[in-house]
Amino acid sequence: MKTSLKTVEGLKRSLSVELPIEKFNEKLDQILKKLAKDAKIDGFRKGKVPVAIIRQRFGAAATTDATNDVINDTLGEAFVKEKLNPAGQPLITEADASDKKVFKYTVEFEVYPEVKINKFSDLEFEQFTVKISKEDEKKTLDTMLEQSTEYASVKRKSKDGDQVTIDFKGFIEDKPFDGGEAKDFKLIIGKNTMIPGFEEKLIGIEAGKSTSFEVPFPKDYQAADLAGKKARFDINVNEVAAPKTPKADDKFAKKFGEKSMDALTKSIKEQMKVQSDNRLHKMNKDNVFNALLAANEFDVPEAAVQDEAKNLAEDMKNRMKDQGFESSKGDFSADLFTEDAKRRVRLGLLVGQIASENKLEASEKQINEKLELMSLDYGENAEQMLNYYKNSPEHMRSVELLVVEQMVMDLVCKDAKIKNKPKKYFDVAQQIQ
Numbered sequence: 001m002k003t004s005l006k007t008v009e010g011l012k013r014s015l016s017v018e019l020p021i022e023k024f025n026e027k028l029d030q031i032l033k034k035l036a037k038d039a040k041i042d043g044f045r046k047g048k049v050p051v052a053i054i055r056q057r058f059g060a061a062a063t064t065d066a067t068n069d070v071i072n073d074t075l076g077e078a079f080v081k082e083k084l085n086p087a088g089q090p091l092i093t094e095a096d097a098s099d100k101k102v103f104k105y106t107v108e109f110e111v112y113p114e115v116k117i118n119k120f121s122d123l124e125f126e127q128f129t130v131k132i133s134k135e136d137e138k139k140t141l142d143t144m145l146e147q148s149t150e151y152a153s154v155k156r157k158s159k160d161g162d163q164v165t166i167d168f169k170g171f172i173e174d175k176p177f178d179g180g181e182a183k184d185f186k187l188i189i190g191k192n193t194m195i196p197g198f199e200e201k202l203i204g205i206e207a208g209k210s211t212s213f214e215v216p217f218p219k220d221y222q223a224a225d226l227a228g229k230k231a232r233f234d235i236n237v238n239e240v241a242a243p244k245t246p247k248a249d250d251k252f253a254k255k256f257g258e259k260s261m262d263a264l265t266k267s268i269k270e271q272m273k274v275q276s277d278n279r280l281h282k283m284n285k286d287n288v289f290n291a292l293l294a295a296n297e298f299d300v301p302e303a304a305v306q307d308e309a310k311n312l313a314e315d316m317k318n319r320m321k322d323q324g325f326e327s328s329k330g331d332f333s334a335d336l337f338t339e340d341a342k343r344r345v346r347l348g349l350l351v352g353q354i355a356s357e358n359k360l361e362a363s364e365k366q367i368n369e370k371l372e373l374m375s376l377d378y379g380e381n382a383e384q385m386l387n388y389y390k391n392s393p394e395h396m397r398s399v400e401l402l403v404v405e406q407m408v409m410d411l412v413c414k415d416a417k418i419k420n421k422p423k424k425y426f427d428v429a430q431q432i433q
Contacts, residue, residue, distance in 0.1 A: 088303025
């Protein structure tokens with residue numbers, strides 16, 4: 001075997017391979033003999049068709065199959081000889097069996113980059129901390145009480161805090177506009193879920209009454225065709241309902257599966273800590289890895305990026321399906337995820353290189369501890385989650401990678417310049433995971 005490697009551009013490579021023509025001819029003969037054994041041709045018994053006729057009838061297809069077989073059989077050896085680790089499926093750009101002495105073929109592919117890690121001591125980034133206060137705990141409980149509020153119909157004029165059920169229709173310059181009409185629409189006065197001024201106009205009106213008023217859309221309203229314009233709304237009030245907020249007592253606690261308010265309060269504290277720890281960890285990890293990415297620039301294989309983008313698109317499709325949403329336009333385009341995919345590929349190469357250089361490996365104990373920690377987010381379904389992961393090598397591998405990422409993160413933080421920054425609990429809790 002004779003090989004020749006060329007750099008096309010960036011990470012793209014071209015590898016040419018020459019083999020004795022006998023290797024190709026042997027493969028071609030094997031394919032033709034198999035065809036002769038199985039072919040059904042008028043005038044000949046099965047298995048008795050002369051190879052010359054088979055070659056005449058099926059020669060082109062057999063040559064293609066022989067070419068592919070020889071390349072598949074020898075390409076791995078050629079990669080080993082040139083010490084190559086291709087990224088993605090190689091593309092055959094040339095194959096020639098016409099020479100009497102050699103069979104030649106050329107493939108193009110991308111290789112993984114050589115990743116050189118710059119000093120961690122040059123990195124600067126923020127790491128966040130949170131201290132959950134008594135006020136945070138009270139606000140969380142108050143929110144739970146508010147979310148458990150029930151509304152009962154009343155025969156009086158509406159006031160701030162009431163829930164009103166209305167039919168409305170909106171007009172701009174006496175013409176209805178898209179999205180400006182609804183039936184039996186429920187809103188709580190004072191929640192500011194409508195445009196400014198709308199809810200205030202509904203104070204002091206009884207069920208069964210109608211009203212009409214004008215309010216302007218904000219100048220920065222998301223619908224450009226409505227922004228800054230004055231709208232008239234015709235309203236029919238179907239119901240006025242007063243709020244009845246539950247008391248923070250043992251009866252309330254039982255709605256959440258706890259025996260008493262003391263038990264519920266303890267559970268709330270634990271959940272707040274788990275939630276803030278998880279989101280803090282993600283924010284802090286993002287800052288570490290963003291700093292790493294910014295300090296270590298290198299090209300990434302386009303094939304690897306495309307594969308990762310397809311995976312992300314498929315993940316999004318599955319998540320939407322799990323939530324009951326089906327895409328009316330079919331699958332998500334992988335192009336939507338290209339930038340995120342590129343970041344993930346670069347980060348994977350960085351983490352892998354750091355782990356390799358520092359011989360970081362996740363132990364079985366570390367993996368199990370991480371899995372137990374992850375299960376806390378699943379509440380009463382924790383056991384089911386644990387069993388699912390433990391019976392899936394792919395999912396266990398993902399947990400192992402999370403452990404290695406944490407080891408890399410800890411290693412980076414030892415030498416980097418870190419600015420610790422306190423954050424409020426609700427600022428962290430509202431972060432999108």
